[in-house]
Amino acid sequence: MADTFSLQRVLETFRSSLTENKEVYIKYYIAGWKELVSFMNSLGNVFSFISKDVICKIQILENFLSGENGSHYVTIQSMVKYELENELVDLTKRGSHPESGCRTLLRLHRALRWLELFLERLRTSAEDSKTSVMCSDAYNESLAQHHPWLIRKAVGVAFCALPGRDTFFNVMNAGDQVQVVALLGESLPLISEVYQITEDLYAKNNLLELP
Numbered sequence: 001m002a003d004t005f006s007l008q009r010v011l012e013t014f015r016s017s018l019t020e021n022k023e024v025y026i027k028y029y030i031a032g033w034k035e036l037v038s039f040m041n042s043l044g045n046v047f048s049f050i051s052k053d054v055i056c057k058i059q060i061l062e063n064f065l066s067g068e069n070g071s072h073y074v075t076i077q078s079m080v081k082y083e084l085e086n087e088l089v090d091l092t093k094r095g096s097h098p099e100s101g102c103r104t105l106l107r108l109h110r111a112l113r114w115l116e117l118f119l120e121r122l123r124t125s126a127e128d129s130k131t132s133v134m135c136s137d138a139y140n141e142s143l144a145q146h147h148p149w150l151i152r153k154a155v156g157v158a159f160c161a162l163p164g165r166d167t168f169f170n171v172m173n174a175g176d177q178v179q180v181v182a183l184l185g186e187s188l189p190l191i192s193e194v195y196q197i198t199e200d201l202y203a204k205n206n207l208l209e210l211p
Protein backbone atom coordinates (compact mmCIF):
# COMPACT_ATOMS: atom_id res chain seq x y z
CA MET A 1 0.00 0.00 0.00
CA ALA A 2 1.40 3.42 -0.96
CA ASP A 3 1.72 6.21 1.64
CA THR A 4 -0.43 8.80 -0.07
CA PHE A 5 -4.11 8.17 -0.54
CA SER A 6 -5.45 8.25 -4.08
CA LEU A 7 -9.09 7.98 -5.10
CA GLN A 8 -7.90 6.55 -8.42
CA ARG A 9 -6.37 3.56 -6.59
CA VAL A 10 -9.61 2.98 -4.69
CA LEU A 11 -11.40 2.94 -8.03
CA GLU A 12 -8.86 0.49 -9.46
CA THR A 13 -9.05 -1.92 -6.53
CA PHE A 14 -12.84 -2.07 -6.63
CA ARG A 15 -12.68 -2.50 -10.41
CA SER A 16 -10.19 -5.35 -9.98
CA SER A 17 -12.43 -6.99 -7.39
CA LEU A 18 -15.04 -7.94 -10.00
CA THR A 19 -14.49 -11.18 -11.89
CA GLU A 20 -15.77 -11.71 -15.44
CA ASN A 21 -18.81 -13.55 -14.13
CA LYS A 22 -19.49 -10.89 -11.51
CA GLU A 23 -18.06 -12.56 -8.46
CA VAL A 24 -16.05 -10.46 -5.99
CA TYR A 25 -12.38 -11.18 -5.26
CA ILE A 26 -11.77 -10.87 -1.51
CA LYS A 27 -8.13 -9.92 -2.09
CA TYR A 28 -9.07 -6.73 -3.97
CA TYR A 29 -12.08 -5.99 -1.77
CA ILE A 30 -9.67 -5.93 1.18
CA ALA A 31 -7.18 -3.84 -0.83
CA GLY A 32 -9.93 -1.24 -1.39
CA TRP A 33 -10.58 -1.08 2.35
CA LYS A 34 -6.86 -0.71 3.07
CA GLU A 35 -6.76 2.35 0.83
CA LEU A 36 -9.76 3.82 2.63
CA VAL A 37 -8.15 3.17 6.01
CA SER A 38 -5.04 5.04 4.87
CA PHE A 39 -7.31 7.98 4.05
CA MET A 40 -8.97 7.82 7.45
CA ASN A 41 -5.61 7.60 9.24
CA SER A 42 -4.54 10.83 7.57
CA LEU A 43 -7.49 12.58 9.27
CA GLY A 44 -6.11 12.21 12.80
CA ASN A 45 -6.25 10.11 15.97
CA VAL A 46 -9.90 10.78 16.67
CA PHE A 47 -10.70 8.20 13.94
CA SER A 48 -8.31 5.55 15.23
CA PHE A 49 -11.03 3.54 17.04
CA ILE A 50 -12.76 3.21 13.66
CA SER A 51 -9.64 2.30 11.67
CA LYS A 52 -8.61 -0.24 14.34
CA ASP A 53 -11.92 -2.03 13.88
CA VAL A 54 -11.58 -2.06 10.09
CA ILE A 55 -7.95 -3.25 10.27
CA CYS A 56 -8.97 -6.03 12.64
CA LYS A 57 -11.65 -7.20 10.20
CA ILE A 58 -9.26 -6.98 7.25
CA GLN A 59 -6.78 -9.09 9.24
CA ILE A 60 -9.36 -11.80 9.94
CA LEU A 61 -10.13 -12.06 6.23
CA GLU A 62 -6.44 -12.02 5.26
CA ASN A 63 -5.78 -14.84 7.70
CA PHE A 64 -8.47 -16.94 6.03
CA LEU A 65 -7.11 -16.07 2.61
CA SER A 66 -3.55 -17.09 3.47
CA GLY A 67 -4.57 -20.06 5.62
CA GLU A 68 -4.78 -23.74 4.70
CA ASN A 69 -8.31 -23.29 3.31
CA GLY A 70 -7.36 -20.11 1.45
CA SER A 71 -8.52 -21.47 -1.91
CA HIS A 72 -12.10 -21.30 -0.59
CA TYR A 73 -11.68 -17.62 0.23
CA VAL A 74 -10.78 -16.37 -3.24
CA THR A 75 -14.17 -14.79 -3.86
CA ILE A 76 -17.01 -13.78 -1.56
CA GLN A 77 -19.16 -16.34 -3.40
CA SER A 78 -16.73 -19.22 -2.76
CA MET A 79 -16.34 -18.16 0.89
CA VAL A 80 -20.11 -18.16 1.48
CA LYS A 81 -20.50 -21.57 -0.17
CA TYR A 82 -17.58 -23.09 1.75
CA GLU A 83 -18.48 -21.69 5.17
CA LEU A 84 -22.18 -22.60 4.86
CA GLU A 85 -21.54 -26.11 3.53
CA ASN A 86 -19.10 -26.75 6.38
CA GLU A 87 -21.25 -25.13 9.09
CA LEU A 88 -18.58 -22.55 9.85
CA VAL A 89 -20.99 -19.66 10.42
CA ASP A 90 -22.87 -18.76 13.60
CA LEU A 91 -26.27 -18.02 12.11
CA THR A 92 -28.39 -16.88 15.04
CA LYS A 93 -26.12 -16.23 17.99
CA ARG A 94 -22.38 -16.08 18.46
CA GLY A 95 -21.04 -19.53 19.37
CA SER A 96 -18.26 -21.68 18.04
CA HIS A 97 -17.57 -19.51 14.97
CA PRO A 98 -17.68 -15.94 16.30
CA GLU A 99 -15.37 -14.58 13.62
CA SER A 100 -16.41 -16.36 10.46
CA GLY A 101 -15.47 -14.84 7.12
CA CYS A 102 -19.17 -14.30 6.36
CA ARG A 103 -19.93 -12.24 9.50
CA THR A 104 -16.67 -10.32 9.25
CA LEU A 105 -17.23 -9.37 5.64
CA LEU A 106 -20.84 -8.43 6.44
CA ARG A 107 -19.56 -5.65 8.74
CA LEU A 108 -17.43 -4.23 5.92
CA HIS A 109 -20.29 -4.70 3.48
CA ARG A 110 -22.58 -2.55 5.63
CA ALA A 111 -19.84 0.07 5.81
CA LEU A 112 -19.57 0.00 2.01
CA ARG A 113 -23.19 1.17 1.86
CA TRP A 114 -22.21 4.09 4.12
CA LEU A 115 -19.34 4.88 1.76
CA GLU A 116 -21.61 4.76 -1.28
CA LEU A 117 -24.12 7.15 0.32
CA PHE A 118 -21.42 9.49 1.59
CA LEU A 119 -19.53 9.69 -1.71
CA GLU A 120 -22.74 10.35 -3.62
CA ARG A 121 -23.48 13.24 -1.26
CA LEU A 122 -19.93 14.52 -1.68
CA ARG A 123 -20.14 14.24 -5.47
CA THR A 124 -23.34 16.28 -5.67
CA SER A 125 -22.52 18.69 -2.82
CA ALA A 126 -22.40 22.47 -3.02
CA GLU A 127 -19.23 24.37 -2.08
CA ASP A 128 -20.62 25.32 1.33
CA SER A 129 -21.82 21.79 2.23
CA LYS A 130 -20.50 20.37 5.49
CA THR A 131 -18.70 17.02 5.38
CA SER A 132 -19.82 16.27 8.95
CA VAL A 133 -23.47 16.57 7.90
CA MET A 134 -22.99 14.49 4.74
CA CYS A 135 -21.11 11.86 6.74
CA SER A 136 -23.62 11.63 9.53
CA ASP A 137 -26.66 11.61 7.18
CA ALA A 138 -25.08 8.72 5.28
CA TYR A 139 -24.25 6.99 8.59
CA ASN A 140 -27.78 7.37 9.97
CA GLU A 141 -29.17 5.92 6.75
CA SER A 142 -26.93 2.85 6.87
CA LEU A 143 -24.50 1.69 9.55
CA ALA A 144 -26.15 3.41 12.50
CA GLN A 145 -28.99 0.87 12.45
CA HIS A 146 -26.44 -1.82 13.31
CA HIS A 147 -24.58 0.05 16.06
CA PRO A 148 -25.44 0.38 19.75
CA TRP A 149 -25.97 3.79 21.39
CA LEU A 150 -22.40 4.14 22.68
CA ILE A 151 -20.80 3.59 19.27
CA ARG A 152 -23.29 5.97 17.63
CA LYS A 153 -22.35 8.67 20.15
CA ALA A 154 -18.58 8.12 19.66
CA VAL A 155 -19.03 8.20 15.90
CA GLY A 156 -21.02 11.44 16.20
CA VAL A 157 -18.13 13.04 18.11
CA ALA A 158 -15.62 11.86 15.48
CA PHE A 159 -17.72 13.36 12.68
CA CYS A 160 -17.36 16.80 14.30
CA ALA A 161 -13.59 16.53 13.76
CA LEU A 162 -13.88 15.95 10.02
CA PRO A 163 -12.07 18.45 7.81
CA GLY A 164 -14.01 20.59 5.38
CA ARG A 165 -15.06 19.72 1.86
CA ASP A 166 -12.03 21.40 0.24
CA THR A 167 -9.59 19.34 2.31
CA PHE A 168 -11.48 16.16 1.41
CA PHE A 169 -11.20 16.98 -2.28
CA ASN A 170 -7.47 17.75 -1.96
CA VAL A 171 -6.66 14.57 -0.03
CA MET A 172 -8.25 12.48 -2.75
CA ASN A 173 -5.27 13.37 -4.98
CA ALA A 174 -7.31 13.36 -8.14
CA GLY A 175 -6.79 16.86 -9.50
CA ASP A 176 -9.08 19.86 -9.20
CA GLN A 177 -12.63 19.67 -7.88
CA VAL A 178 -14.12 19.08 -11.35
CA GLN A 179 -11.79 16.12 -11.86
CA VAL A 180 -12.55 14.72 -8.40
CA VAL A 181 -16.29 14.95 -9.08
CA ALA A 182 -15.76 13.17 -12.42
CA LEU A 183 -13.72 10.41 -10.75
CA LEU A 184 -16.34 10.02 -8.05
CA GLY A 185 -18.90 9.64 -10.84
CA GLU A 186 -16.76 6.87 -12.30
CA SER A 187 -16.10 5.17 -8.94
CA LEU A 188 -19.62 5.13 -7.55
CA PRO A 189 -21.21 2.73 -10.07
CA LEU A 190 -18.40 0.25 -9.35
CA ILE A 191 -18.76 0.53 -5.59
CA SER A 192 -22.54 0.18 -6.00
CA GLU A 193 -22.12 -2.89 -8.18
CA VAL A 194 -19.81 -4.61 -5.69
CA TYR A 195 -22.22 -3.66 -2.90
CA GLN A 196 -25.29 -4.96 -4.77
CA ILE A 197 -23.70 -8.27 -5.79
CA THR A 198 -22.74 -8.90 -2.15
CA GLU A 199 -26.13 -7.75 -0.86
CA ASP A 200 -27.97 -10.12 -3.25
CA LEU A 201 -25.70 -13.03 -2.33
CA TYR A 202 -26.14 -12.46 1.41
CA ALA A 203 -29.92 -11.97 1.03
CA LYS A 204 -30.26 -15.20 -0.99
CA ASN A 205 -28.45 -17.10 1.78
CA ASN A 206 -30.19 -15.34 4.69
CA LEU A 207 -26.92 -13.90 5.94
CA LEU A 208 -27.82 -10.23 6.30
CA GLU A 209 -28.37 -10.37 10.08
CA LEU A 210 -25.42 -12.50 11.19
CA PRO A 211 -24.65 -11.89 14.88
Ligand SMILES: CCCCCCCC/C=C\CCCCCCCC(=O)N[C@@H](COP(=O)(O)O)[C@H](O)/C=C/CCCCCCCCCCCCC
Pocket residue numbers: 007010036037039040043047049050053054107108110111114135139143146151155162172211
Ligand atom coordinates in the same frame (compact mmCIF):
# COMPACT_ATOMS: atom_id res chain seq x y z
C1 LIG B 1 -12.89 8.06 -1.21
C2 LIG B 1 -12.41 8.81 -0.06
C3 LIG B 1 -13.38 9.49 0.81
C4 LIG B 1 -13.97 8.73 1.86
C5 LIG B 1 -13.00 7.95 2.65
C6 LIG B 1 -13.62 7.34 3.80
C7 LIG B 1 -12.70 6.41 4.47
C8 LIG B 1 -13.46 5.58 5.40
C9 LIG B 1 -12.77 4.41 5.88
C10 LIG B 1 -13.41 3.57 6.67
C11 LIG B 1 -14.84 3.77 6.97
C12 LIG B 1 -15.32 3.19 8.20
C13 LIG B 1 -15.68 1.78 8.15
C14 LIG B 1 -16.30 1.35 9.41
C15 LIG B 1 -16.49 -0.12 9.51
C16 LIG B 1 -17.31 -0.44 10.69
C17 LIG B 1 -17.59 -1.88 10.83
C18 LIG B 1 -18.53 -2.06 12.00
O1 LIG B 1 -19.69 -1.76 11.87
N1 LIG B 1 -18.02 -2.48 13.14
C19 LIG B 1 -18.80 -2.55 14.35
C20 LIG B 1 -19.42 -3.91 14.50
O2 LIG B 1 -18.41 -4.88 14.53
P1 LIG B 1 -18.55 -6.12 15.53
O3 LIG B 1 -18.47 -5.54 16.92
O4 LIG B 1 -19.88 -6.74 15.26
O5 LIG B 1 -17.39 -6.99 15.21
C21 LIG B 1 -17.94 -2.15 15.52
O6 LIG B 1 -18.62 -2.33 16.73
C22 LIG B 1 -17.61 -0.72 15.30
C23 LIG B 1 -16.62 -0.13 15.78
C24 LIG B 1 -16.19 1.27 15.42
C25 LIG B 1 -17.16 2.24 14.88
C26 LIG B 1 -17.37 2.21 13.41
C27 LIG B 1 -18.05 3.45 12.95
C28 LIG B 1 -18.19 3.59 11.49
C29 LIG B 1 -18.46 4.99 11.07
C30 LIG B 1 -18.40 5.19 9.59
C31 LIG B 1 -17.94 6.52 9.22
C32 LIG B 1 -16.48 6.71 9.20
C33 LIG B 1 -16.10 8.12 8.92
C34 LIG B 1 -14.76 8.28 8.37
C35 LIG B 1 -14.55 9.59 7.81
C36 LIG B 1 -13.77 9.70 6.62
